[in-house]
Amino acid sequence: MLKDIAVFAGRLCPSARKQASRLVAGLTALALAITPVPALAQAPTPKGPPLLRDTETEQLLRDYTRPILRVAGLEKQNIQVAIINDPTFNAFVADGHRIFVNYGALLQSETPNQLIGVLAHETGHLAGGHLSKLRTQLAQAQTQMIVAMLLGVGAMVAGASAGPNSGAANIGAAAITAPQEVIRRNLLSYQRQQEENADRAAVKFLNATQQSAKGMYETFQRFTNESLFAARGADPYAQSHPMPAERVSALAELARTSAYWDKKDDPALQMRHEMMRAKVSGFMERADTVYRRYPASNTSLPARYARAIASYLHGDPRSALAQIDGLIQAQPNNPYFYELRGQALLEGGKPAEAIAPLRKAVAMTNGAPLIQILLGQALVASNNKAYTDEAIQILRGALGREGEVPLGFSHLAMAYGQKGNYAEADLASAQAAYLRGDAKTARELAARAKTRFPVGSPGWVKADDIVAAKMPGQK
Numbered sequence: 023m024l025k026d027i028a029v030f031a032g033r034l035c036p037s038a039r040k041q042a043s044r045l046v047a048g049l050t051a052l053a054l055a056i057t058p059v060p061a062l063a064q065a066p067t068p069k070g071p072p073l074l075r076d077t078e079t080e081q082l083l084r085d086y087t088r089p090i091l092r093v094a095g096l097e098k099q100n101i102q103v104a105i106i107n108d109p110t111f112n113a114f115v116a117d118g119h120r121i122f123v124n125y126g127a128l129l130q131s132e133t134p135n136q137l138i139g140v141l142a143h144e145t146g147h148l149a150g151g152h153l154s155k156l157r158t159q160l161a162q163a164q165t166q167m168i169v170a171m172l173l174g175v176g177a178m179v180a181g182a183s184a185g186p187n188s189g190a191a192n193i194g195a196a197a198i199t200a201p202q203e204v205i206r207r208n209l210l211s212y213q214r215q216q217e218e219n220a221d222r223a224a225v226k227f228l229n230a231t232q233q234s235a236k237g238m239y240e241t242f243q244r245f246t247n248e249s250l251f252a253a254r255g256a257d258p259y260a261q262s263h264p265m266p267a268e269r270v271s272a273l274a275e276l277a278r279t280s281a282y283w284d285k286k287d288d289p290a291l292q293m294r295h296e297m298m299r300a301k302v303s304g305f306m307e308r309a310d311t312v313y314r315r316y317p318a319s320n321t322s323l324p325a326r327y328a329r330a331i332a333s334y335l336h337g338d339p340r341s342a343l344a345q346i347d348g349l350i351q352a353q354p355n356n357p358y359f360y361e362l363r364g365q366a367l368l369e370g371g372k373p374a375e376a377i378a379p380l381r382k383a384v385a386m387t388n389g390a391p392l393i394q395i396l397l398g399q400a401l402v403a404s405n406n407k408a409y410t411d412e413a414i415q416i417l418r419g420a421l422g423r424e425g426e427v428p429l430g431f432s433h434l435a436m437a438y439g440q441k442g443n444y445a446e447a448d449l450a451s452a453q454a455a456y457l458r459g460d461a462k463t464a465r466e467l468a469a470r471a472k473t474r475f476p477v478g479s480p481g482w483v484k485a486d487d488i489v490a491a492k493m494p495g496q497k
Contacts, residue, residue, distance in 0.1 A: 072107035074125055074306075075427070077390045078358040079105065082298050085291075086138050087121070087145070093230040094149040094223075101148065103141070109306070111245075113140050115147045129302045131241070134287045134295045139224060139238025146223030147216065218272065225276050234285045235277035242270045293323075300324035301358075304331025323352060334366040342366055357386035361393050364400065373403035394420035395430040402436045413437040428457040445474035449481055452488050465489050 083103040091097050101119060106112075108124040115121055121144045123137075131137035225235045246267055277283060287295075303312050304327065312332040316325035326349060334342035343366060349359045364380035367373070380397040387393055394416050401413035417434040421427065431454035438447035452467035468488035475482035 074105040074107050075392055076105070076301070076305075077361070077387065077392045078301065079128065079298050082294055083123070083141075086134065087141050089231040089233075090138070090142050090145050090227050093227050094145050096145065096148060099148075101145075107306075113144050115144050118148065121145070121148070125302050125306055129299055129306070131237075131295075131299075133237055134291050135234055135237030136241050137237070137295070138233060139228065139235060139241060142224035142227045143220050143238065145227060146220030149223055150216070150219055218269070221269065221273050222276065225273070225280065229280050229282060232282055232285070234282045235273070235280055236283055239270065239273055239277050242273055246270045296322075296324040297327055300328035301331065304328040305335070309336040323349070326352075331362065334362070334370075339366065339370045355386070357383045357390075357393075360386070361396070365396060368396070368400050368403065373400045374406070376400040377404065377409075389419075391420040391424040392427070395424070395427055395433070398430070398437070399433045402433045402440070407440060410437055410440045414441075426457055428454040430454075431457065445471055445481055448474065449485050452485065456488055456491070 080103070083105075087101070087103055088097070091099070091101055099119065101121065103121045103123060105128070106122050106124045109126040109129070110124055111127045111130050113121065113123040113127055121141060123140070123144075127137065127140060131140070221238075224238060228235045228238070246269075300316065303315055307315070309332045312328050316328040318329070326345065330342055330345035330349060333345055343363065346359060346363045346366060349356070350363065353359060360379040360383040364376040364378075364383060367376035367379070377397065377400050380393065380400055383393050384390065384397055398413045398417035398420065401409040401416070414434065414437045417430055417437065421430045421434065424430070431450045435447045435450035435454065438444070438450060448467050448471035452464045452471060455464035455467060465488065468485040471485040472482055472489065475485065
């Protein structure tokens with residue numbers, strides 16, 4: 023339909039044609055811009071959104087969201103929390119099955135309650151079905167815009183036929199822009215209402231789980247202070263979210279009535295939160311930033327955790343291992359310290375030495391698949407054929423539970439290659455390429471794997487599926 027309008031507009035006089043072209047472009051941009059989720063998550067590249075994976079952090083987020091999802095009636099919907107590689111404070115929902123949260127939100131949330139409040143708000147969007155409802159509103163708005171454009175372009179054509187001095191072409195342009203602005207404001211109003219509904223739902227969920235809404239209020243209050251200058255003089259009806267001061271005021275009025283307003287986070291949970299923040303800082307921030315945030319004078323366990331990670335990534339590996347050993351001595355039952363030791367050894371070129379601490383981490387986490395994949399990598403990298411069968415078994419089991427980890431399939435391919443099983447090696451390599459979004463390599467490897475498997479065998483069928491599959495992002 024937009025193509026037809028553009029061709030029709032080509033018959034106008036030059037000035038009217040130029041104005042109509044700008045309006046077509048404007049409407050097309052609006053159809054994309056009013057969507058409340060970032061383009062990266064809404065329309066990912068073939069490689070997918072830039073996700074971060076970590077067993078310790080993901081387990082903490084599951085513990086945060088589980089009670090919220092239960093009272094929201096979403097416990098059986100397999101809602102996952104995915105961590106985006108972005109330092110800004112943001113969280114959003116995009117597909118009805120995942121809550122996306124930037125690592126910046128993890129790092130900047132000072133208490134569990136602050137982050138839980140954000141997750142409760144996003145759960146409110148999921149429970150309210152806001153994504154599907156917004157899509158319906160978008161479809162209706164686009165239809166209304168097209169009708170308005172057709173009427174306006176028709177008036178512009180009539181004006182052009184009447185002559186350049188008739189003024190009818192300008193009337194036609196107004197017939198396009200006026201409805202467009204009304205529709206845009208109606209959509210933004212609808213989206214603001216969704217945000218307010220999500221706020222109310224979040225407070226309801228927090229009350230039902232006997233948690234305070236103070237952290238959520240504190241987060242929004244901080245955003246209000248940061249955006250106060252930017253919001254000054256802004257048109258409140260042209261915003262996709264409620265104006266900050268109004269939103270915080272409404273939230274405070276609702277949240278302060280809760281019997282749990284002054285309830286504090288459990289100290290043990292606060293410690294887990296601090297450890298998570300330290301880990302995020304150690305892995306994601308520059309070394310000098312980490313050391314400023316956690317100076318040597320800070321002898322707390324989270325500070326030592328952050329410095330040990332920064333030291334292993336940017337400093338002296340021997341010093342890093344000594345620091346990690348000190349962490350293990352302080353908490354010998356913490357599986358993530360053993361995971362860190364194994365990772366530091368593996369990436370430091372000592373895979374054989376990494377096996378023992380990684381085995382311990384796997385055992386202590388009841389077989390966490392991401393740590394199993396790390397163990398499988400160490401077994402393969404050791405170049406000890408005595409470990410090959412074990413590596414294959416561990417990697418296959420882990421990938422059966424975490425099937426979207428390209429690195430896991432790459433190491434599985436290496437393990438099969440060590441055994442001389444080139445059919446399975448090609449298939450695993452094809453699966454890794456597919457997950458990376460490398461369509462050409464995936465199909466080439468899968469096609470070669472098909473020639474090595476008996477026709478109709480499970481391996482042949484999997485390879486054939488890859489050959490015929492559309493890559494992520496392809497139409």
